[in-house]
Amino acid sequence: xxIQIRLNGEPHTLSTGLTAADxxxxxGLSGRRIAVEINEEIVPRSQHADTRLVDGDHVEVVHAIxxx
Amino acid sequence: MTQQTHVALADTPLTIAxxxxxxxxxxxxxxxxxxxxxxxxxxxxxxEIVTFAVRRTNLGQDADAPNLLDAISPDRYTLLPNTAGxxxxxxxxxxxxxxxxxxxxxxxxxxxxxxxxxxxxxxxVETLKAAETLLADGFDVMVYTSDDPIVARELEAxxxxxxxxxxxxxxxxxxxxxxxNVRLIVEQxxxxxxxxxxxxxxxxxxxxxxxxxxxxxxxTAIAHAREPLRMANAMKLAVEAGRDAxxxxxMPRRQSAAPSSxxxxxxxx
Numbered sequence: 001x002x003i004q005i006r007l008n009g010e011p012h013t014l015s016t017g018l019t020a021a022d023x024x025x026x027x028g029l030s031g032r033r034i035a036v037e038i039n040e041e042i043v044p045r046s047q048h049a050d051t052r053l054v055d056g057d058h059v060e061v062v063h064a065i066x067x068x
Numbered sequence: 069m070t071q072q073t074h075v076a077l078a079d080t081p082l083t084i085a086x087x088x089x090x091x092x093x094x095x096x097x098x099x100x101x102x103x104x105x106x107x108x109x110x111x112x113x114x115x116e117i118v119t120f121a122v123r124r125t126n127l128g129q130d131a132d133a134p135n136l137l138d139a140i141s142p143d144r145y146t147l148l149p150n151t152a153g154x155x156x157x158x159x160x161x162x163x164x165x166x167x168x169x170x171x172x173x174x175x176x177x178x179x180x181x182x183x184x185x186x187x188x189x190x191x192x193v194e195t196l197k198a199a200e201t202l203l204a205d206g207f208d209v210m211v212y213t214s215d216d217p218i219v220a221r222e223l224e225a226x227x228x229x230x231x232x233x234x235x236x237x238x239x240x241x242x243x244x245x246x247x248x249n250v251r252l253i254v255e256q257x258x259x260x261x262x263x264x265x266x267x268x269x270x271x272x273x274x275x276x277x278x279x280x281x282x283x284x285x286x287x288t289a290i291a292h293a294r295e296p297l298r299m300a301n302a303m304k305l306a307v308e309a310g311r312d313a314x315x316x317x318x319m320p321r322r323q324s325a326a327p328s329s330x331x332x333x334x335x336x337x
Binding site: 007008009010027029032033034035036037040042044045060061062063064065066067068 | 096097098099100106119120121122123124125127135136137147149150152153162165166167168169170238239285286287288
């Protein structure tokens, strides 16, 4: 079984039952300085492992880049 | 008579949201060739507060690719996330909350809400809305705004911890187009005033400080100089020179000449 989410504005297919922490790991971003937002709400790092993704979620994963 | 020596002249630190800084130059991290150049130029500038942008991660990229925060360590610099690229209060607030999560609760932000992508001029209506939400949410807000003294006063009254009027359009290098307005804002403000945007070269930065600004924030002037490291150094010196000139108090302007050497005792007298 799989679910469809929007990840950084793009459609993305995931196995059912995965958490935000699983997604971050799949993206190879574990331990990196990133921030996660689901449906326009921040998901604190401490809650990544407890936050299950569901079909239709809008997920943003951001990081710091150069800017003025 | 003993020979006089150079003395270190005292100045008060720049205090923003209760934190003291020795450098009055704040720099951005955009438009550099690579992170090595970013790190070197910023070190050369002597800046202690460094601003950066928040963007989506590039999915599928090499996860070991260098990260900006490796070059600009949060242990060494006070990081100032900005909301560049936001055109609505809502997006700016979301960006600040993401930045706070990114930096483990660090709540100092540079708020900028832009009007259009041709001028990048601040949209003050959205800026005021965003500031209200962010201040209520516990952020310390340094705010990029127009050089309108009434808007600046409003933002200060709301509780913004620094007012940052533009000198001219972001990335334009046109210097300070309306020094009279900047001075009006300086004179009325109790929180630090920093010129943010438009600085093109060292004399622009010195001018901001001579007007009485508490600091200068710039990015492109260093990053797009032919030699960024040398320009970083020039900006450091310009901010220091302008600050000292402001504290020293300039001589009065005169309509006619006044000789520096005495009239009396001339050999042709």
